[in-house]
Amino acid sequence: MGGFISPFGNNTTNTNNNNDVQNGERQNQSHHHHLFKKATTIQTLTTTQEDNNNSKKxxxxxxxxxxxxxxxxxxxxxxxxxxxxxxxxxxxxxxxxxxxxxxxxxxxxxxxxxxxxxxxxxxxxxxxxxxxxxxxxxxxxGMAFANIDVGVLEKDDKEDVDDATTKKKRKTTTAFSNTKTFMAANNTKRVVTANMLKPVYSIDAPNACVLYDGQKPNTIGPIPLVLDPSIARFLRPHQKRGVKFMLESCLNITSETRSGCLLSHDVGLGKTLQVIALIWTMLRQSPRPSYDVHRDIRCSITKAIIAVPATLVGNWKNEFKKWLDLKIEIEAIDGSNTSDAAKKQLLKEWALENQKRRLVLVCSYETLRANAHLLENKAQLLVCDEAHRLKAKDGSKTLDGLKKLNCKMRVLLSGTAVQNNLAEFYSLMDFANPGVLNDYQTFRKVYQLPAERANDTKATEEEKMIGKARAKAIFEKTAIFIDRCAKSDVHIDGLPPKTEYCLFLSLTEAQQKSYKAVCDQVIMKRVDNPLVACGVLQKVCNGIGMLSSSSSSSSNELQLAIQEANKVTTTTDPLETSVKLRVLKKIVDLSQKMNDRVVVVSGWTSTLDIIEKALSSTSPGLRFTRLDGTTPSHKRTQLVTTFNNGHGGSVFLLSRKAGGVGLNLIGANRLVLFDCDWNPANDLQATARIHRDGQMKNTFIYRLLSAFTLEEKIFQRQCQKGALARSMGFACVENATNNKDDDDEDNDPKTFSSDELRKLFKFEYARKTAMKEPCEMAKVESCQSWMNDCRFSGTLNDDVLKQMDEEASGNEDVRFYAKLS
Structure with missing residues (x-):
């Protein structure tokens, strides 16, 4: 009975000896083999014990x-x-x-x-x-403090469950394949024929796009799902993958308990078409046989709702018509030219149980928010376009309205899921799959704060290690609910390359005086609201003419800036007091000579007014198209179509907030970011308007930044946020006021500490220009990889900028040409 006692608590030899006693003949036949096995076991266990001891040492x-x-x-x-x-x-x-x-x-x-x-x-x-x-x-x-439950069993746990339920599974594995009858919804037995288990489209057809292979007959269903060939033949590989990903999430193939997902493909990679393919498949196919006794009607969903910004309602309607013209009819409500009573009536009619003609509702967020109670439990699938606007972690009227719809399947679309911080990412994932990241307070303590701290320039090596590990944990645990795709990962046949330049500009004397006066007042604490001062400084950078036209002209900071500017100059010509306008005019004039058209983006409608007036006065024949917050929603699609067809002039003036998402402006191949936004995603979205599928020319992006000013600091902060987005695998930027314009309601300066705010208002333009420094970012270590002047590095590969530089002849309006991509 003696024998080797395993250090792991199992008397292995005793067990073998007992078996040998019970099987005498086998013991005699394999005696030598047994002794060898016993010796080997002892040696193996001893070696393992030594390895463990060495590991502990x-x-x-x-x-x-x-x-x-x-x-x-x-x-x-x-x-x-x-x-x-x-x-x-x-x-x-x-x-x-x-x-x-x-x-x-x-x-x-x-x-x-x-x-x-x-x-x-x-x-x-x-x-x-x-x-x-x-x-x-x-x-x-961070998993020791807050585990992320994605609704999928780990491998070891799954094996235990499988072992415990093997007999039960054996009895049910052929539930659908062998059953001849099943109970319909009205308790009527229906015979299941072989034809009812066939997919709508053949899985053996050439180039068939199989979304589900039918290999989970008990949990999902036995019928394969194949994408309609009339759509599949137009999809690129990344789009087919995206459709399959969304369908697997919605049908609980990915997770047994969660039915939401985030499609985070870069702007311009065809997310709209992927959603159309998904909805068409789910409306006409199901992995389970039809429950209708009289007809073989299959559907995974009966109705779907698509929530979009008001600007994009017309675009979605046109896309459905383009791809499914005679196959499906949709209800599109943007609300701009419809009374509230009429909208409610349309929604009530769409929600009727017997309404089977228009199965898809495309509606603006504002309309859904106000009328969510009319659509409760009326659809199974909810798609949210430009979902990054759903970023209120503590709840908002829009989020509350969408939750009232009670749609089990939720698909979020966003090319820029991580914009400012991880709180926004939490909001998206918690809406798609409630509770997946625990409650927000726990998530903030365990994951958000350490991950964001790791990107701080003052973070210690240990803080960077912990922060990166926490960000990686979020990335890995939520990966099954997110499909990421960057433009750099996709080869789009025929799409010309995009080149992005950052132009660091000088300031006029009037701009310098105005800027310094406002900064001095803030430093001496004579300003009530430093955030208002930030907005004033941004407008000073745009040009002195922007100050007098501002809707916030009553602020003390703005009045002070205007007074200081008037001491230096009395001219009313905006080109004389704005370097940005002069550079913009050169870009527009040279682009016209090359038969190229230009999109100009600004965050202020008042700035667009000045731009239009200044360019019109110097170029009388120049024609414009303009889209901002005052443009009615029902007219926006027509404006874009007209411009892309070549009939809308040479310049498209675009408000960042009103038209910075979803629009397709491939009629132009040059885009100027006249000012920058605290939120890097807003700029990223704006630059994607022209570099999209269908563009036929090389595209060029120009960022205009005033050197040694607040604008450089804003762009540095964008790059810092970009590092956070990259740590989560999302798209990012590579390489402050409360007025009635189209500003971001979530201006970032309010998140600055008092010390950081003081640094924002430190203005050393005169000293640094005297020292021949080109710009502040040229000395920032994290920017060294791309902060090289293209004029001297030989990478200025743009005919417009080359000619502009040649014509400068000593004029230092542009101090530094940096190539971002």
Missing amino acids: KQQHRYWRCLFAKRKATAVKRKTLKFEDGALRVDVETNDSVLYNEKGEKKAKGKPGTIVEGTECSLQQYEIEIDNEIEEKEFAS
């Missing part, structure tokens, strides 16, 4: 999950202390320990003594209760 730190609370000054009972989750890192050799909170921040360090599970100890001013030991990766990734 090499391990530098051990980690323990714990609860900790700060000791109060007065003597109180331990149970009254407020404990919170944390982790204790213990040096194996020296016993030096560091206490961390959920964010990965150091709270205390010292030598608490022997650490054993279930014990209590103290470290500096903290009382600690030791829980269980954890792996280092569990602490770094």
